């Protein structure tokens with residue numbers, strides 16, 4: 001690859017965010033030299049290929065945040081993309097189920113939040129809930145009809161096809177080892193040789209902090225990987241739900257709780273919980289990376305975070321070790337589930353950005369220099385929001401002067 005060529009745009013990361021950025025740069029800059037580099041042998045190997053497959057409608061997010069805005073636009077954009085590429089999706093709706101008086105009270109706050117985010121949830125009584133979902137019980141529920149399901153790996157692969165169709169290149173098994181920014185271009189050292197580009201976009205997901213530091217950007221955050229463990233409902237139970245079923249979350253906790261998700265292939269997934277991952281990209285329960293674990297444990301921000309959330313951390317760990325404890329969470333609203341219904345399923349690992357003060361960064365976060373843009377934090381629902389995020393990135397980098405200084 002060291003042929004002396006200088007790309008106009010080089011994107012690091014073959015997940016849905018990197019591919020969306022490259023796709024939209026290719027669309028807006030016909031004839032520009034564009035490439036995506038990905039260290040794995042296949043695209044969508046990490047977060048994009050290990051998520052819940054939900055097209056989130058934007059229930060929980062801080063009104064006006066980038067997360068809320070990108071998500072609202074992302075629903076329509078994702079559906080339009082699926083239609084254009086004949087990819088499966090379904091707007092099956094989501095039910096947020098209250099199972100006790102406290103959750104009923106919290107439902108009011110959640111309903112108000114939905115409305116602030118432009119959604120029109122429908123409030124269901126206990127009877128109306130059971131009419132719609134005979135396997136689900138609760139004191140009441142909020143129905144968000146806009147929520148749907150899709151296959152984000154398939155969407156990412158279709159984005160790659162669009163990039164190639166517009167003359168862009170995709171280089172797999174090309175790990176980035178070093179980044180040097182100069183006034184006129186950025187040199188990216190890879191496992192396949194050096195590449196030069198006028199503009200670099202980095203969408204490295206679970207490695208975002210390392211890539212930023214590699215590029216000389218001062219980082220006041222670290223990626224702390226959280227493992228989300230799932231089970232799959234035994235096929236013998238059939239399709240016990242028509243909607244996605246979520247608990248009413250505790251606003252003091254960082255994650256939304258164990259839910260029942262219909263997947264686009266017809267299966268039903270239960271989960272996830274959230275426990276500290278001992279490897280950023282190791283999906284087996286016993287996988288451990290001393291480098292990754294050491295980076296987490298040496299980071300003062302992690303200990304500040306742990307100090308704040310140690311109680312829920314212990315609960316999550318107990319649920320990770322005990323299938324029965326995990327089952328109880330889902331039985332709160334789906335009482336017919338039994339231990340035999342929970343079959344093993346692949347885990348996912350979330351790139352949680354933790355700031356130096358121990359706070360969790362929950363909105364999108366970019367860092368920019370003259371010739372680089374790093375997407376440092378693209379948290380859930382970044383799969384839903386990938387197309388608006390790509391448009392935002394393409395707006396920012398496309399406006400720059402590409403000519404050598």
Ligand SMILES: Cc1cc2nc3c(=O)[nH]c(=O)nc-3n(C[C@H](O)[C@H](O)[C@H](O)COP(=O)(O)OP(=O)(O)OC[C@H]3O[C@@H](n4cnc5c(N)ncnc54)[C@H](O)[C@@H]3O)c2cc1C
Pocket residue numbers: 012013014015016017018019037038039040043044045046047048049050051052053054055056174175176177203204205206207211228272347348349350351378379380381382383384385
């Ligand atoms: C368990 C779980 C469930 C989720 N559920 C949902 C959901 O239902 N709906 C939703 O909208 N969102 C969901 N999300 C969030 C969503 O999946 C992610 O926010 C999104 O996939 C992020 O995409 P990405 O491209 O930023 O990261 P990734 O998909 O992780 O891609 C980053 C890529 O960068 C590559 N890379 C890293 N370092 C290098 C290097 N040095 N050289 C070359 N390449 C490199 C990696 O190999 C990887 O392929 C979920 C996430 C998880 C973990």
